[in-house]
Amino acid sequence: MLVIIFTPMTVFAHVKWFTDVNPERVEIDSILSPFFFCMAILTAICLGLLSLYIPEFEKVAKIRQLQQKAEYFSFPDAYLKYGTALALIIQIQAGTLFAPEFFLHNSSSLILVWAIIGLLVIPNLYSTKLAALILLGFYISFTFHHGIFHMLDYSFYLGIISYYLLIQTKWERFKFYLLYMLTGFSLCWLAIEKWVYPSMTLNIIEQFAVPTFGFDPALFTIMAAFIEFGIGYCWIMGILNRLFSIIFIVIITLTTLLFGYTEFIGHFLLYIIMILFLVDNPVKYSPMNLNYFKTKHGQFLFIIFNFFLILSTFFLVYYRFA
Numbered sequence: 001m002l003v004i005i006f007t008p009m010t011v012f013a014h015v016k017w018f019t020d021v022n023p024e025r026v027e028i029d030s031i032l033s034p035f036f037f038c039m040a041i042l043t044a045i046c047l048g049l050l051s052l053y054i055p056e057f058e059k060v061a062k063i064r065q066l067q068q069k070a071e072y073f074s075f076p077d078a079y080l081k082y083g084t085a086l087a088l089i090i091q092i093q094a095g096t097l098f099a100p101e102f103f104l105h106n107s108s109s110l111i112l113v114w115a116i117i118g119l120l121v122i123p124n125l126y127s128t129k130l131a132a133l134i135l136l137g138f139y140i141s142f143t144f145h146h147g148i149f150h151m152l153d154y155s156f157y158l159g160i161i162s163y164y165l166l167i168q169t170k171w172e173r174f175k176f177y178l179l180y181m182l183t184g185f186s187l188c189w190l191a192i193e194k195w196v197y198p199s200m201t202l203n204i205i206e207q208f209a210v211p212t213f214g215f216d217p218a219l220f221t222i223m224a225a226f227i228e229f230g231i232g233y234c235w236i237m238g239i240l241n242r243l244f245s246i247i248f249i250v251i252i253t254l255t256t257l258l259f260g261y262t263e264f265i266g267h268f269l270l271y272i273i274m275i276l277f278l279v280d281n282p283v284k285y286s287p288m289n290l291n292y293f294k295t296k297h298g299q300f301l302f303i304i305f306n307f308f309l310i311l312s313t314f315f316l317v318y319y320r321f322a
Helices: 002-006 034-058 061-071 076-093 107-121 125-146 148-154 156-166 172-196 198-207 217-237 242-259 261-279 296-321
Strands: 099-103
Touching (some): 076 261, 107 125, 125 148, 125 156, 156 172, 156 261, 172 217, 172 261, 242 261
């Protein structure tokens, strides 16, 4: 938690938005340095400990009282619908969709985005699903134009679309799984970019005078990427609690103060997802029941080895195709 709080500035900054440096892929031998492996081991151990102590943290009386109070404000469908509509309004004012780098170039696209906003505001199930289908059409169209591996940066939109489409269906219990897991997937995918194309992040550190707290910028970039990947892994595995949402909101706020309105446009929808997680019950979406393990040691080792499995899979796929 201390590492996350004191290294906020480049962790969630989307490097493509703030640099014109031509991305140069470094050799894999340069990435897999001793420092890289030390950070990987340290991150895995921290995540393993996190999975052990979060349940104990939840038993604290004051924390339980706060969580019970939060349940009174739990209207997840409404939060996500109106939050998405507001995010789209902010984006369309800048002439973009999904991210500040994707511009809308014709009036028909603008009309369709306004149609999505209107359908989301209408308190009707079918209008919500129609809005989700139109948004999915945009995502598919952008995928054909920009490439699937580029659009994986914004896979949390697929989680939002899935959430809407699963409302009041027999698969509704999966809507939280997909929303939070795809948000985690997006963070993990973006973290790999900082290792494979470090020149862009280094340019941002220099251009915006980002404090590195005494660390060499190259090492700081590796550390920041591991923090981002670790948080994404937490989303995927469901080893989180409401305190995490507060930390995440603080981090995004700090990056917005540093990088300005562009950052706000691109990450506003993540604020909405964090608020949804904050007021909702995080336990009910968890895709894994870690209580399955008979011992804490088994749970601890599972989180660690699974971390290395997911890390190596993401890294190899990104390095080969992205």
